[in-house]
Amino acid sequence: MCRESDMATSSFPLPLSGGGVRITGTWANMGAPSTDSVWRKVRGLRHRPPGAASTTERRAVFGAALEQAEQLFSAAKGVGYASRPLLLFYALSQAGRAVAAASRRATNDAWQLESHGIKADLANIRNLASISVQDKGRGSFTQLAPLVGSGSLAGGVPLGKIWASIPELSSVPLTSAGMPSFPAxxxxxxxxxxxxxxxxxxxxxxxxxxxxxxxxxxxxxxxxxxxxxxxxxxxxxxxxxxxxxxxxxxxxxxxxxxxxxxxxxxxxxxxxxxxxxxxxxYLGDDVRYAFPAFDGGKLPLHPFLAWWAVLYTLSMIARYEPSEWVKVLDIDANPD
Structure with a gap:
């Protein structure tokens, strides 16, 4: 999912570049690519990294971060839902480091991501949709936003609204009473x-x-x-x-x-x-979406950061409130 005006002409599952980077090639005629073919395409970038990742230090981070991201995503397939959010979020986090390393918009040391940059209020875990998610004003989430041309989450935004803005999830919204959603x-x-x-x-x-x-x-x-x-x-x-x-x-x-x-x-x-x-x-050159902004922002929340917010929140519940997370996963008791 790329912002074609300043990133890539190819659509990858991750916005792998920014700030003037152009990656040649297209999947428009391939139909729906398999996960393996997607990773094969992404893996090939490491031989000749795009954008600012061509420099020595950034190239090393770009390659290592993508390697870790691929391993973590692959490992997530092999574990149950009780643990999967942990692996998925850290896989996406490492992919974010590759995005920052490649971005020409990230000058000086801005490409070196620090901390998660986001927080979630876990006071009412059983009502997933109402969990408030907010950026911290600094850290990875906030650093990545301008690199992919995205808005942020300066004020608390309910998880249910962020969830609904992701194309694959908008048709299966989290249960919430009277919460208007703004789908992709x-x-x-x-x-x-x-x-x-x-x-x-x-x-x-x-x-x-x-x-x-x-x-x-x-x-x-x-x-x-x-x-x-x-x-x-x-x-x-x-x-x-x-x-x-x-x-x-x-x-x-x-x-x-x-x-x-x-x-x-x-x-x-x-x-x-x-x-x-x-x-x-998004997920193909010929499939295009308009995304909403939250908190009255002037820029839409990029789907990469929407996934970041969702996976971060679920991973925090799984990590720090494991017993509550197992209850959330109970199909017989939880409508979500």
């Missing part, structure tokens, strides 16, 4: 058009935003849609698609629906640059 919205491109005002071509792209909560259909109105979409900073400037798309609102699976919208490029921005500004590639 997948973007399906419909067509590109252009106009030529004052001899300067501007591109217009039309497409569907898929995954809006069905609750918004109870009172369909442009004002309500606009208010909801204001939680997605990159989608600013979204307009009604007019007659290009037949229906503004299309019902979907009963739990969510899709909404047509159009966006106009800024200045000399190309159609591709416009699409990359609006969305992030």
């Amino acid at each position: 919205l997948s973007y399906v491109h419909h067509q590109t058009a252009s106009d030529v005002p004052d001899q300067e071509m501007r591109y217009i792209i039309y497409g569907w935003l898929v995954g809006l909560p069905a609750r918004l259909l109870r009172k369909e109105s442009e004002e309500k849609f606009a208010t909801f979409l204001s939680n997605y900073p990159t989608l600013a400037g979204a307009q009604e698609a007019g007659t290009v798309l037949n229906r503004t609102v299309r019902r979907s699976d009963g739990l969510s629906f899709q909404l047509s919208r159009k966006w106009v490029a800024q200045g000399k921005e190309s159609a591709e640059e416009l699409q990359n500004r609006l969305t992030v590639a």
Whole structure:
């Protein structure tokens, strides 16, 4: 999952670079890649590290951190859920060190990550959705945010909201009473058009935003849609698609629906640059999402950091409250 404008043209499970790094190659025609093929591609980066990881010290950290990340992710497959969050979080943490080592945005010693940089209030573990997660203002989480173009969690944000912003998890939300969620919205491109005002071509792209909560259909109105979409900073400037798309609102699976919208490029921005500004590639070059911001932030929370927050919280419960974690995992007693 890369931010293509300043990272990679390939989509990896991790944002492996930043700040001007471009990794050639694409998986767009491979379909859904296997885990082994993904790691094979990532492992190949270590022969010729991208970006700032080409320097001696950073290269050593980049290679070692990726090696540890791969081993920890692989080891997590072999243990039960009682212990798995511990291995998964530290695997992601090591991957974060590789991201920082490769990022050209990380100057001086900023690429050397320190501490987790995040905390979770574990006072009410049995209600997972309500656990408050917050960055510490310093440490790895906060250091990585600007490197991947992400917002942070300056104020306490319920785990349930962060969970719902991850594409694979939005369809299985944590149980919570009356907690509005802002899921990752997948973007399906419909067509590109252009106009030529004052001899300067501007591109217009039309497409569907898929995954809006069905609750918004109870009172369909442009004002309500606009208010909801204001939680997605990159989608600013979204307009009604007019007659290009037949229906503004299309019902979907009963739990969510899709909404047509159009966006106009800024200045000399190309159609591709416009699409990359609006969305992030996730698990494949052709699968794109818009992600929400939390706490009134101006930048969306990158899915890499959303996973960081979720896995950190679950790992802390498993590590420091093992008996409560086992109860949380009880399928017969816990709806989550």
